[in-house]
Amino acid sequence: MDRNGFQVIMTLLGSLAVFIYGMNLMSDGLQKAAGDKMRKFLSLLTRNPLTGVLAGILTAAVLQSSSATTVMVIGFVSAGLMNLPQAVSIILGANIGTTITAQLIAFQVGDYFWIFILIGFTMHIFMKKENWVHIGQTIFAFGLLFLSIYIMSESMKRIALLPETTQLFLTVKEWPVIGVFLGTAMSLVLQSSTASMAVLQNLAEQIDSNGFSSVIGLEAALPIIFGTNIGTTITAVAASVGAPSDAKRTAAAHILFNVVGTFLFMFFIPAYCWFIRYISPSGLEYQVIARQIANAHTFFNVINTLIFLPFIGVLVKLVIKIIPDKDADRLPWQPQYLDYNIIDQPVFAIHLATKELLRMAEFAFQMIKNAKKGFIAGDAEAVRNVAREEEIVNRLQEEAVKYLASIFATDTLTEHQGNIVSGLIHISSDIEHMGDNCVNIAAFAEEKMKNGYEFSDAACAEIYECFDQATRMARTMMRVLEERDIHLAKELLAQKKEMNRMEERLKKQHIRRLYDKSCSPEFTVMYTDVIHNIERIGDSCKKIAEAVISDIQFKENNMANKEFKDAI
Known part of the structure; x- marks a missing residue:
């Protein structure tokens, strides 16, 4: 040539x-x-x-x-x-x-x-x-x-x-x-x-x-x-x-x-x-x-x-x-929505990552229900389910963070999309923390069953009430994550304030029972730790609501700033 x-x-x-x-x-x-x-x-x-x-x-x-x-x-x-x-x-x-x-x-x-x-x-x-x-x-x-x-x-x-x-x-x-x-x-x-x-x-x-x-x-x-x-x-x-x-x-x-x-x-x-x-x-x-x-x-x-x-x-x-249907059953800890082939299309990649986090949140929600059943009803199988579900949540969180980090590594992100991805990484940690708190409660349930502890009817009713509030918050949290609705997010923040007031009220009621000798002092540590872990589940839900609110406000502020700059 x-x-x-x-x-x-x-x-x-x-x-x-x-x-x-x-x-x-x-x-x-x-x-x-x-x-x-x-x-x-x-x-x-x-x-x-x-x-x-x-x-x-x-x-x-x-x-x-x-x-x-x-x-x-x-x-x-x-x-x-x-x-x-x-x-x-x-x-x-x-x-x-x-x-x-x-x-x-x-x-x-x-x-x-x-x-x-x-x-x-x-x-x-x-x-x-x-x-x-x-x-x-x-x-x-x-x-x-x-x-x-x-x-x-x-x-x-x-x-x-x-x-x-x-x-x-x-x-x-x-x-x-x-x-x-x-x-x-x-x-x-x-x-x-x-x-x-x-x-x-x-x-x-x-x-x-x-x-x-x-x-x-x-x-x-x-x-x-x-x-x-x-x-x-x-x-x-x-x-x-x-x-x-x-x-x-x-x-x-x-x-x-x-x-x-x-x-x-x-x-x-x-x-x-x-x-x-x-x-x-x-x-x-x-x-x-x-x-x-x-x-x-x-x-x-x-x-x-x-x-x-x-x-x-x-x-x-x-x-x-x-192509006949020969799919093997997908293992629960395997990601269902994450697809690296579309990582360069952030609009759709973010959508898939959010769907995977919602799936992860559903497992965390199930952990709350099993932790409640294990502690209140003394259900040993529910306690074992908490441990199995924790493994799933941990693996899904690891995969979700890898995927979200890969989206960050592309050159196709807008500033707003980058803010969403950053928020989703924090949300994945908050969901994983909810699972950790359920594992702590399951451990208390095991100890309670092993030692034959019997809480008073009043103490059981209070823990039940606290679990119900955490369950309501977890449901609202999943809707907030899916719909990205600022009104729902603010409702979740109000639910957290209610939970904080509930925690203070329950602690005072427990102290009163101790004075009345209607509750055994040896259960005090376990009671307060269980209530505290339930409160921390609510705290994780609150952080997720705050992340969504922050993203919505980031978008609104950006639009307002641009309109102001254009005006001058």
């Missing part, structure tokens, strides 16, 4: 690297600008197949990748937050959403890429409002995409002149299946059908030796386009490895959608070429080929979706038959 050839290859690879970086940067900016609205939007638009498709289109447009959308959906299915028909409908839409970048390239929006880069850079550096900063990042990345395409086109001119290039596309025209394999290989290597399409469009715009045709031509481009859709499914397959059966089925549905669609379209390449030329602008082939390729990519996915949409139920049954 001569020096010029080496330079061409390095330019091509370098421009591809910039393109993929720009695409990721734009996805990051769009996600930060959209914020938590993305998660709420997705939950609203998955109620039926049609709205699911719409959700898939818009999510893939924001994430700039059908693969990223599919990986996210697989994570939700794996966690039990989304069923298989919902997931399939989103995937159908995601394949349409990912064609948007190819359309923008074809419309030559990037002819003004320096303007986009300048405006985006200025907004990102000088804007004070966080949302405008993220929008600036998106515009800057958009310009970067088209800068890379401009550089790429220069190297493509040299590649198009190679006799091997001409021979390759002549072979593809004669044997379209080779084009499918070529497109699949491109997406596998680049890990992006969007990047593959950008390469294909740039190469297709190069002029053939006759002076008016494209070096590729639409007939040869079509099977390559179909292949890029197949190649992009591999990321989803990788994400489903080790996941539950429904997650594997989601990946299988993604593959079937693209493979069956490709198989069908391969029989109608001449007719599809006529249709694409009919709906695309007229002109010399090399001048309009980029638009034709973009339209072919979009309509392949639109038509494919329209074909599959009425048969989502059939597709679901088919993938269930292909």
Whole structure:
């Protein structure tokens, strides 16, 4: 290889690297600008197949990748937050959403890429409002995409002149299946059908030796386009490895959608070429080929979706038959919701982490009930259950903290999201502390049963009353964590004040019984320690409420500060 050839290859690879970086940067900016609205939007638009498709289109447009959308959906299915028909409908839409970048390239929006880069850079550096900063990042990345395409086109001119290039596309025209394999290989290597399409469009715009045709031509481009859709499914397959059966089925549905669609379209390449030329602008082939390729990519996915949409139920049954349910029972201490494949999408990663903490809180809640049963009723099995549940809570807390720390390690967090993650790490510790207090009470229950201690009816009634208050607080705490409702959080703080008053009242009543000799002095230490541990369970609930209130106030203060800065 001569020096010029080496330079061409390095330019091509370098421009591809910039393109993929720009695409990721734009996805990051769009996600930060959209914020938590993305998660709420997705939950609203998955109620039926049609709205699911719409959700898939818009999510893939924001994430700039059908693969990223599919990986996210697989994570939700794996966690039990989304069923298989919902997931399939989103995937159908995601394949349409990912064609948007190819359309923008074809419309030559990037002819003004320096303007986009300048405006985006200025907004990102000088804007004070966080949302405008993220929008600036998106515009800057958009310009970067088209800068890379401009550089790429220069190297493509040299590649198009190679006799091997001409021979390759002549072979593809004669044997379209080779084009499918070529497109699949491109997406596998680049890990992006969007990047593959950008390469294909740039190469297709190069002029053939006759002076008016494209070096590729639409007939040869079509099977390559179909292949890029197949190649992009591999990321989803990788994400489903080790996941539950429904997650594997989601990946299988993604593959079937693209493979069956490709198989069908391969029989109608001449007719599809006529249709694409009919709906695309007229002109010399090399001048309009980029638009034709973009339209072919979009309509392949639109038509494919329209074909599959009425048969989502059939597709679901088919993938269930292909992948039977062989899931082993998930051990209780294994995380159910944490998915590291979507760690770079903090909106959804935070949602999954919160769900796991809620599951952890349910085990802690069960520990309170078992500690109560063990101490009041002398139930030995309940005491043993407390020990088993403590192991589960401890393991889940360790996994949750690792996951939350991994979210922190990404570069995609907004300031508000960082505050939420920090709060969730503290909340995980507070839930674990609740379990520790239950273990202490269970130890007192064991000692009580072993020594045959009998508390007075009044003392038992007081401990029962205290447990009831802790149970109410734990229920409210779980609602606060799930709903992030400031009014519920404040109600929980009021419940804690009530518990503090109760603790003081019960201590005074116990002292009175000691004076009246209606209670044995040897039980005093155990009584006060049990009451104190129950009070500390309430204290952990209070801290969780305070963390949620702090997050809500942080968001409100940030918005108020930005409005004030904008005003001055």
